[in-house]
Amino acid sequence: MTTDAQILAALRNSNNVSGADLAQQLKISRTAVWAHIEELRKLGYEIEASPHLGYRLTNTPDLLLADDLSSRLAPSTVVGRHIQVFKQTASTNDILERFARDNAKEGVVVFAEAQTKGRGRLGRKWHSPAGLGLYFSVLLRPKLRPMEATQLTVAAATALVRAIDASTTVRPEIKWPNDLLAGGRKFAGVLTELSAELDTIKHLILGIGIDVNQTIDDFPAELHGIATSLRLAGGEAISRPALATRILQELDRDYARVCAGRFSELADEWESRCTTIGRNVGIRVGNRVLRGRAESLDADGALLVRTQHGRLERVIGGDVTLEK
Numbered sequence: 001m002t003t004d005a006q007i008l009a010a011l012r013n014s015n016n017v018s019g020a021d022l023a024q025q026l027k028i029s030r031t032a033v034w035a036h037i038e039e040l041r042k043l044g045y046e047i048e049a050s051p052h053l054g055y056r057l058t059n060t061p062d063l064l065l066a067d068d069l070s071s072r073l074a075p076s077t078v079v080g081r082h083i084q085v086f087k088q089t090a091s092t093n094d095i096l097e098r099f100a101r102d103n104a105k106e107g108v109v110v111f112a113e114a115q116t117k118g119r120g121r122l123g124r125k126w127h128s129p130a131g132l133g134l135y136f137s138v139l140l141r142p143k144l145r146p147m148e149a150t151q152l153t154v155a156a157a158t159a160l161v162r163a164i165d166a167s168t169t170v171r172p173e174i175k176w177p178n179d180l181l182a183g184g185r186k187f188a189g190v191l192t193e194l195s196a197e198l199d200t201i202k203h204l205i206l207g208i209g210i211d212v213n214q215t216i217d218d219f220p221a222e223l224h225g226i227a228t229s230l231r232l233a234g235g236e237a238i239s240r241p242a243l244a245t246r247i248l249q250e251l252d253r254d255y256a257r258v259c260a261g262r263f264s265e266l267a268d269e270w271e272s273r274c275t276t277i278g279r280n281v282g283i284r285v286g287n288r289v290l291r292g293r294a295e296s297l298d299a300d301g302a303l304l305v306r307t308q309h310g311r312l313e314r315v316i317g318g319d320v321t322l323e324k
């Protein structure tokens with residue numbers, strides 16, 4: 001952890017911390033502590049200083065700063081063990097793909113304040129305006145077979161739902177495979193990209209996009225009527241660093257569950273929030289449209305659809321429309 005991250009962690013863990021205690025903990029001089037506090041103030045952290053009580057963190061900016069995010073996570077975390085934040089990039093999935101090829105450890109997370117070529121599933125664009133949403137990617141190296149990768153997409157969706165339940169007044173619904181909706185409009189999605197050999201996953205990148213503080217004017221006209229943000233759905237602005245932290249904590253927990261072979265616990269949670277289950281659906285898979293009733297998830301996270309002819313089909317990807 002950097003010195004700034006350690007100072008923020010110490011300020012978060014107690015109401016007041018004296019300069020002398022910080023200096024001792026961090027093995028630096030009191031003057032150096034003061035210089036770091038000044039740097040943090042310039043970034044927008046409001047830190048009160050009193051001669052008797054020491055330093056106190058009174059407000060944090062709505063900025064994604066790697067030190068800040070790291071200081072909020074447990075030292076033992078896998079997801080978020082190393083965090084980088086880019087002011088702007090083409091796509092966080094592309095950055096992480098390069099890191100993965102350079103043998104980066106699993107759990108590395110890359111955030112961007114803005115993306116110029118953010119992408120969604122099925123070749124769609126993910127609109128990523130600066131400072132309003134959360135756009136980030138997580139590198140994982142699970143010991144799973146490629147056909148089990150869907151478990152991690154399901155894990156990501158449940159982690160997002162749990163984090164949003166805990167941090168906002170919005171109660172998201174999941175639309176299979178991994179769209180998050182509020183009031184029938186989409187505000188978040190997961191793009192899973194996989195590098196695999198015949199029967200092993202080399203690495204997997206979870207790319208997560210969430211519309212957090214957008215107002216309707218921040219969306220392009222073609223998304224009006226189909227997209228929303230947590231702020232629009234819940235009626236209040238959300239702290240992006242606080243939400244990002246909670247998501248990384250929940251993802252860490254769910255990743256551990258998948259790695260321990262406890263995917264079924266997640267599948268139950270996912271199904272309870274998925275509005276696609278129990279509905280008649282049409283799923284476009286390539287040129288084909290599969291019609292039937294979405295019944296449940298199987299042990300690998302694939303959707304089981306009972307067709308009009310009574311056959312049970314296993315679907316791992318596609319574009320769903322709900323039918324009557």
Ligand code: BTN
Pocket residue numbers: 090091092093115117118119120121122124126134135136137178179188189190191207208209210
């Ligand atoms: C979808 O619903 O189609 C998935 C959207 C995923 C968007 C995120 S934003 C961060 C990461 N980088 C990208 O280019 N895409 C994902």
